[in-house]
Amino acid sequence: MRFRISDLSFFESAIYNPQSAIKKMEFIKKYKLVIVVVLPILILVLIRSAGLNHFKNDAKKWAEPSIKQSNRITIEQAGSLKKKSLTINLDKDVVRIRELTGDVQNIPADSVLRKNHVSMILKHDGPVMLFSSDPGLSARIWMILSQMGCRNIYILTNSSDNEVFKYKFRPDTLSN
Amino acid sequence: MGPISSLIPMPEWLDLLIALLIGIGFGFSLEQAGFSSSRKLAGMFYGYDTTVIKVFFTAAIVALVGSQFLSYFGLLNLNLVFVNEFYVAASIVGGIIMGAGFIMGGFCPGTGLCALSIGKIDAMIFFLGGLTGAFLFAETYPFIQKLANGSYKGPVKINEVMGISPGLFTFLLIIAAAAMFWLAEIAEKRFARPDITNEI
């Protein structure tokens, strides 16, 4: 940004080269109005884009893996992962899953958004898997984390057929 | 946040009252800026006075920039804002008719009403012409229905068609507008006519 007043070289030049400093002063004076409008907006934008306190991403784009179902992983598949995985157990009870080789962290769902937890998920190099005995809870938490910009997160389920219709409907043709 | 009337349930009269007040404000500013003079408006076509394009383009850009910043800060939900639907054929034909009426009458519909309200006779004739046009349109609608509803594209946004982000589109539009203003100023110098500010 060229309007940075705190720029050190500006003060240096004010001491050593009065001519150019005066020019710069004039420039700032001329564009005072512009600076007064643009600078606060720029600062607000910077504050907003740096914070973790709100969602910034396109909802549809970051929900895409859930539509393609590429974000689901079964315990079996997880056992054969090559990269070091991080499993997050969202339940209050501690679970032990034998097949898992990587790190397992117990983070109850209500504290998953704590700063240190989010940064742990964001920094982890490799798949992060969410586990809960209720796959619906994993799904909800997955959506929040994904919308916050976490890539490489998966839902760990016991079986891959949660969304498969398991019954057969028998029409009652007599009632017509 | 979104358009007020879709957020807070309000009676119809209040909705209409707000519209009336905004309309009066709009008309007043148009009048004050000299837009009730057909010479100023026609100047756009002859190049000696390009205030119209500057004012309306600036208004659009300021609104665009403002609404996008508000949306970024979570204060305005742009998804609740109505997007006009695009009928290609109707837009072209309608645009030509509107443009012809504009240059012949010396007003656009809004400024025509402004001039009417300060008692300009030509504006009254212009307004009658507009009403006649609306009447003819309604009466002949069955014949031109195919054209009016032809090549419907839905509520499209230009940036989506171009495949760029809304912010980038805004930036490009501002650059284009600034370039156009610069050209307009050149045209004003080239086709200059005596100043009419004191006459209107």
Add this chain to the structure above:
Amino acid sequence: MNTRIKFSVGLICLGFILALLPLSGSRTFIVKPQKLLSEILDDYTYFTVDQVARFIVSEDSSVQIIDLRSPEEFRVVNIPGSINVPYSRLLDNDPGSILNNGKTKNIFYSNGDIDSNYALAIARGLNFKNTYVMKGGLNEWFNTVMNSNFIGDRISARENALFETRTRAKKIFTEMNSLPDSMKLKFIRSKHIAAKKLDGGCE
């Protein structure tokens, strides 16, 4: 310095900032993460299949049931009165056209527990507070309502009421889904029109 040039420079600067922003143009979650988290962890966002059965039996008009499965699955079998919005298309158009329907409760369901809960997190994230999930989905509906059988000798008044609701819901469900395909389609179409987008703006 010319005011017009100043104004142009200011606008260009603002435009430059906008160009760098990740303005998605479409939808971004508007509820704050922490608030959304506490909302979706709350049990009141769930309805049991029995509660949904009661809504259907009592023909509760404040409830809209939304089926998130594919149209093919929907055509085979669906909960009576539900509308079909496949999960993959939930965000294609404005979800407000489906969820801003004046109903106090929009209840999502899918076959299981995953898609419906994605949809809930999305809807709540977009600040549609009138959204809920039918826990267990259609599988649980079949397990509880369709296959309900009373085993035992004595029945309490509460159990009896529950049972009656299930039996009546089952009857409505079977009747509606046993209709010939052509009639089902007609019914679905009429529902579809009712859920069409509202018009607005300057016309």
